[in-house]
Amino acid sequence: MDRHDLIIIGGGPAGLAAALSARENGIEDILILERDVRLGGILNQCIHNGFGLHTFKEELTGPEYAERYAKRVIEAGIPYKLNTICADISPDREVTYVNAEEGCVTVKAGAVILAMGCRERPRGALGLPGFRQAGVYTAGTAQRLMNIEGYLVGKEVVILGSGDIGLIMARRMTLEGAKVKVVAELMPYSGGLKRNIVQCLDDFNIPLRLSHTVTRVHGKERVEGVTISEVGADRRPIPGTEEFYSCDTLLLSCGLLPENELSKSAGVRLSRVTGGAEVNESLETSVPGVFSCGNVLHVHDLVDYVSEEASRAGKNAAAFIKAGGMRERGRVITLKGEGGVRYTVPQTIDPKNMEDKLTVRFRVGDVYKGKSLAVYYNGVEVRRVRKRVMAPGEMEELVITRASIPEDTDEIIIRVED
Amino acid sequence: MEIRELTCIRCPIGCQLTVTVDGDNVRVEGNNCPRGAEYGAKEVTNPTRTVTSSVRVEGGELPLVSVKTATDIPKDKIFAVMEEIRALTVKAPVHTGDVLIRGVAGTDSDIVATKTVLYTKP
Numbered sequence: 001m002d003r004h005d006l007i008i009i010g011g012g013p014a015g016l017a018a019a020l021s022a023r024e025n026g027i028e029d030i031l032i033l034e035r036d037v038r039l040g041g042i043l044n045q046c047i048h049n050g051f052g053l054h055t056f057k058e059e060l061t062g063p064e065y066a067e068r069y070a071k072r073v074i075e076a077g078i079p080y081k082l083n084t085i086c087a088d089i090s091p092d093r094e095v096t097y098v099n100a101e102e103g104c105v106t107v108k109a110g111a112v113i114l115a116m117g118c119r120e121r122p123r124g125a126l127g128l129p130g131f132r133q134a135g136v137y138t139a140g141t142a143q144r145l146m147n148i149e150g151y152l153v154g155k156e157v158v159i160l161g162s163g164d165i166g167l168i169m170a171r172r173m174t175l176e177g178a179k180v181k182v183v184a185e186l187m188p189y190s191g192g193l194k195r196n197i198v199q200c201l202d203d204f205n206i207p208l209r210l211s212h213t214v215t216r217v218h219g220k221e222r223v224e225g226v227t228i229s230e231v232g233a234d235r236r237p238i239p240g241t242e243e244f245y246s247c248d249t250l251l252l253s254c255g256l257l258p259e260n261e262l263s264k265s266a267g268v269r270l271s272r273v274t275g276g277a278e279v280n281e282s283l284e285t286s287v288p289g290v291f292s293c294g295n296v297l298h299v300h301d302l303v304d305y306v307s308e309e310a311s312r313a314g315k316n317a318a319a320f321i322k323a324g325g326m327r328e329r330g331r332v333i334t335l336k337g338e339g340g341v342r343y344t345v346p347q348t349i350d351p352k353n354m355e356d357k358l359t360v361r362f363r364v365g366d367v368y369k370g371k372s373l374a375v376y377y378n379g380v381e382v383r384r385v386r387k388r389v390m391a392p393g394e395m396e397e398l399v400i401t402r403a404s405i406p407e408d409t410d411e412i413i414i415r416v417e418d
Numbered sequence: 419m420e421i422r423e424l425t426c427i428r429c430p431i432g433c434q435l436t437v438t439v440d441g442d443n444v445r446v447e448g449n450n451c452p453r454g455a456e457y458g459a460k461e462v463t464n465p466t467r468t469v470t471s472s473v474r475v476e477g478g479e480l481p482l483v484s485v486k487t488a489t490d491i492p493k494d495k496i497f498a499v500m501e502e503i504r505a506l507t508v509k510a511p512v513h514t515g516d517v518l519i520r521g522v523a524g525t526d527s528d529i530v531a532t533k534t535v536l537y538t539k540p
Contacts (some may be wrong), residue, residue: 017448037479047532048470061470063484065532067514147472150481175471175500195427199467202425203493388450389431 005029005321007095007109009086009262012041012311013303014294015115015398016069021077021314027321029074029245031107032073032080033097040066040072040138043303045147048168050195054304061343065303076364089266093289094305110325111289114263114277115310118256118295120165126254130217139165139253143172143213152176154249158226159183160214162190162325164301166253171200180204181245184212184228186395191255191393193301199248214250215242256299261273267291273343274298280332281346281354282316283309289325292315298345298361301395327353333409337362340416341373341396349412354402360407360414361397364390368416373398377406390416424461428453437462466490470532471503473518478502478535479512487527507514510537 006027009017011034019032038044043051046062049321053059056068073080084099093109120138124335128136137145137153143165145151155178159166162185178301183201188211190197201208209228215237216227225246229237258276260268268277269286277285277292283289293313294306320327330352337344344362368390375398382404390396398414422440425432426449435458438445446458460466468490472482491499499522508518512531520528 044533047472047486049468049486059468060484061484061532064514067534147484148480148482150472150474175469175496176504194425194432198425198427203467203496 001094001106001108003108003110004031006031006113006317007093007107007111008032008113008115009089009095010034010035010041010115010117010294010296011039011070011080011082012115012117012294013043013066013306014296014313015041015113015119016066016073017115017130017307018115018291018308018314019073019080020076020316021070021311022318023076023314024080025315025318027318029110030078032078033084033086033095034080034082034295035085038365039070039082045140045144045243046168047147048172051303055303057305062303069307077315080347086262089262089290091267091287093266095286109289110321111291112266113310113313113317114260114268114285114290114292114296115294115313116259116262118258118299120252121255121257121345123193125250126160126252128214128217131220133217133219133221133223135219135223135248136217136250136252137168139163139251142169142249142251146172146176152178154178154223154247156181156247157249157251158214158228158247159251159253160172160226160244161185161253161255161256162208163253164192165253167192167200167253170206171204171251174206178249180206181247182206182228183208183299184214186213186231186254189212189391189393193393213237217250218244223248226250228393256295258296259352259380260296263290263296265294268292271298271343274345276345278347279345281349281358282319283313283315283346284320288327289317289320291320298343300365301393305395305397308333309361329353331410333412335360335412336414338413338415340364340366340368340371341414342392344414349359349400349405351402351405356402358400358402359397360400361395362414363392363395364416365392371416371418372415374415375400376411376415377404377409378411379413384417419461423460424458426454426457428457432535439463465498466467467493469496469499469503471527473503473531474507474508475512475535476507477537478512479538480533480535483508483512483535484532485529486532487522487525488517489527489531491522491525491527495523495525499525499529505530510535
C-alpha cells in the first residue's frame with residue numbers, strides 16, 4: 001500500500017489553503033483529492049464578487065479567489081488528483097479513492113485533512129407538498145447549471161429561503177432576463193448577508209417576504225406556480241394568508257449542511273449543532289491525526305475565514321506528522337456556547353497545544369441588538385464585549401489567549417447577555 | 419425634496435439610513451459612522467455596481483468563462499452592460515484578466531475574464 005504524509009480530501013478553498021500551509025510548515029509528501037474537473041471547489045461557480053476582502057484586501061470574484069490559491073498550489077508542486085472521488089476513510093487513516101485512470105486505490109495517510117465542504121438542504125428534507133415536478137432546484141444547482149454549464153433554468157422564478165446563494169441567484173437570474181417574483185423566508189429575519197439583500201433584491205425591486213413559506217407547489221409535470229403563506233411565531237402557516245404566484249421554477253436556499261459521510265466512516269465524532277466534526281484547539285477531530293476545516297467543519301459566511309481556518313489545520317497537521325503521529329496531550333478544557341450562542345469551534349482546548357492566541361468562531365441563534373458576549377472561565381466572568389448587532393447569518397469570533405486561562409480551568413462558556 | 423430609506427452595507431451592522439436630497443444638499447441620518455454618511459450620499463447621487471456574468475466560449479474546456487466589469491459602473495447601466503455581455507462569444511483560450519470588451523456600454527470600464535478557460539480540441 002502506498003503511503004503519503006498528508007492526504008487532503010477536497011480541493012476547494014479549504015483544501016488548497018490547508019495544503020499550502022502544510023507545505024510551508026515542512027511537509028513535502030502531500031496529496032489532494034478533488035472530485036471536480038478543476039481545483040477551486042464551489043468558488044468556480046460563484047462568479048459574483050465580494051470574496052477576498054480580508055485575505056487579499058481587494059474584492060475578487062469566486063473564480064479569481066480560487067485561481068490565486070490553485071496557482072500557488074501548482075507552483076509549489078503539490079500533487080493533486082482531479083475527477084477523483086474519495087470513497088472511504090478508515091479510523092486508522094487508510095484512504096480509498098476512485099478515478100477512471102487508476103480504478104479503486106487504497107493509500108495510507110500519516111494525517112488526513114477533511115475539507116469536503118457542504119451541500120444544500122434538498123427538497124426532500126423540507127417536506128414541500130406537491131408532485132415531484134420538474135422546475136424545483138436548490139439555488140446552488142441552478143447556479144452551477146447557469147454559470148458552469150450555461151443553462152437558464154427558468155423564466156419566472158420564486159425563491160424559498162433567503163440564504164446567500166438564493167439571494168445571489170435572484171440577481172443572477174434577473175440579469176439573464178428571468179423574472180424573480182418573490183423571495184419567501186420562513187424566519188422573521190434573513191439568513192443572508194446584508195449586502196446581498198441590498199444589492200441582489202433591493203436593486204431589482206424583488207420583494208422579500210419574511211415569515212412566509214411555500215405551502216403548495218402547483219403543476220404535475222412542471223412547476224406552474226406556488227402558494228405562499230404567512231407563518232406565525234410557531235412557524236406554522238396561518239390559514240387564510242395564502243397567495244398564489246405563477247412561476248415555472250422554484251429555487252430552494254434553505255440552509256447548508258456539512259458533508260460528513262466520509263468523516264463518519266473514519267469514526268469522527270460529529271456535533272449535533274454544526275453537523276461537522278467536534279474539534280480541539282488544533283482543529284483535530286476525535287480521531288487522532290484526522291483534522292477538519294472549512295465548511296465541512298461548520299458553515300462559514302466568508303471564504304476568507306475558511307482559508308484562515310484551513311491554514312491552521314494545515315499547520316497543525318504538519319506538527320502532528322513531524323511529531324511522528326504522537327502528540328502529548330495535557331488537560332482538556334471544554335468550550336461551550338450557551339444562552340444564544342449556538343456552538344463554538346473548537347469545542348475543546350488543550351492549553352499545552354494551544355497557540356498564544358486562539359480564534360474561537362461561533363454563530364448566534366437570533367438577531368440581537370445592543371447585547372454583549374460574555375466569557376466565563378469556570379463560572380467566573382472574565383470578559384464582556386459589547387456588540388451593536390449580531391445575526392445568525394454572520395459568524396462571530398472571539399480571541400482567547402493562553403495566558404488568560406488559569407491553571408485549574410476546565411470549562412469556558414460564551415453567552416449572549418445584556 | 420426627495421427622501422430615501424436605505425440599508426448601509428459598508429459593514430455587517432447594516433444601519434437604516436434616511437437620506438434627504440434637496441437640490442445640491444444631501445443629508446444622511448441614521449448612520450453610526452462616517453462610512454455610512456459616505457455610502458448614503460453616494461447611493462443617491464452616483465450609485466455604482468460591479469457587474470458579473472459569463473460569456474460563451476468556443477473550443478474551450480468549459481462552455482463559459484466568467485467575467486466582470488473591471489471597475490464599478492453606474493447602476494443605471496447594468497442592463498445595457500448585460501446586453502453587450504450576452505451578445506459576445508469568444509474563442510478559447512481565455513485567461514483571467516483578459517479584456518473581452520473595452521469601454522462596455524459607453525462606460526470607461528472594461529469587461530475582463532475572471533477565469534482561465536483553456537483550449538480543447540472539439
